[in-house]
Amino acid sequence: MATWERVDGRARTRQAGGSLRSRGDQLLALVILLAIWQGLSFVYGTYWVGSPWGVATRLASSVLSGEILRHASYTLIEAVAGFLIGAIPAVGLPFALRRLPIVTAILDPFMVGGYGAPKLALAPLFILWFGIGIESKIALVAITVFFIVYFSALAGVRALDAKLVQMAQVMGANERDVARHIVFPGAVPYIFTGLRIAMPYSIGGAVIAELISANRGLGYLIQLSAMNFDTTGVFAALVATTCIVFMGNCSVDAAERRLLRWRPPPELNMQAGS
């Protein structure tokens, strides 16, 4: 037997080593941003710009009292429910339409229109239709997420490698096997791109719907604080919102790492193509 070179999986370790250094730089950037924020609140006064320390103590006390968690969990439920209701059909539809190119073509201008329309402007309409309860917020999140994920899933289905399909058919794969073993796994990276973009929009959509009309949620908290000229309260709610987005990002990352283990690390892409 000939000896052929062993392939080492050291690329990932290198990345991990690199991220340790970038973590330090990120920390430095955070300190600088906090310093700028502190500076602004000195210049304009805490009446207009709540100081970082003030925001932190406010956040801590409202976490302890459970108030912020009550609002945050409400917003989170809206975002998660809307995300699922929007994303699941958005992923399913391109697969269902894969064998129906004519239907896809008929739908296309409407989908492009739906994608381009400012969804946040629909919020008043949804409040009229679904009331000021949780339903109108979920609807707004769902429609925002749907169009983003639809187009990325569609791109994934279209990026299908015809040679892999032919190979599978020669080996005896039927239409269902092709969809399950080739089309879907091939589209997963594209779907993840869509989910990653849609995730902050789902939180943002929920918060904005609450700004317009609600009696709970982080958007409501922002609106209430602003009406009371309580900028520290506004900032505290914004920080809480950002934390949710950050957590959402981490969950997408974790899911992606698990589902896309097979993908070559970026710097090896050239080799993988040969």
Add this chain to the structure above:
Amino acid sequence: MAVPPLLEVRDLSKRFATRAGRDPSSWVIQQLSFSVHDGEFLTIIGPSGSGKTTLLNMLAQIDSASDGEVRFQSVTAPINDPKALNPGLSCKIGYVTQEDNLLPWRTTLENVLFPLTVQGRLNEQTRARAQMLIGAVGLTGFEKHYPHELSGGMRKRASLIRTLVYDPPVILMDEPFGALDAQTRTQLQEDLLRLWNLGRKTIVFVTHDITEAIALGDRTLVLSKSPARIAGEHRNAIPRPRDIRGIMTHQDFPALYQSIRAQVQ
């Protein structure tokens, strides 16, 4: 000759479908005829762009012919009707393509087991066969690696045994070792002959390398430049088992090489 050939090609012609407002493309293959017998190792040699891949695609029923006849086990393939094709003819024709076409989201083992999975033939016996083949081509220890973690030669081995694992009676090979370095190629040729000796499948092996065509085949067909026709046929009586590395020193080699060389343009 009482036994009909396993695979028969008669007056086969192919040109590709045209788009509106354009002249039809010229013939890629024209009036090509040959036959393959059961258990034969046939090598086909031809210059680049002579329609070798197109020919194999038609044999595997991935593509349909424009005219003529392709007959496998006395069943004729549909002509000019891509929708009626039956790729791989119910798993009886295996096809090792030029690119490895491994599924990037499946590990080596999962890729090798893929045909068995879709054919519903995954059991202890077939799993053991997969493991045996992985060992035979030296991929032991790489079962859990993804294709991007393997070298080009290893990917080729995986793609080769992925077809061998479900044991189709005929295997088509399209320059499977073309993109490899000489050392790895010789190694893979030896592996292939060793595996072939175990089962004596029918193999149709396309290449542009004359030495490879002589080293592997029982018979070599030479294709002309496009449109492809048979430019020559050479029986190869070099006894088996063959020594791939020393094939050039065999007494029959120079004459065979010269006569093939004269026909390959």
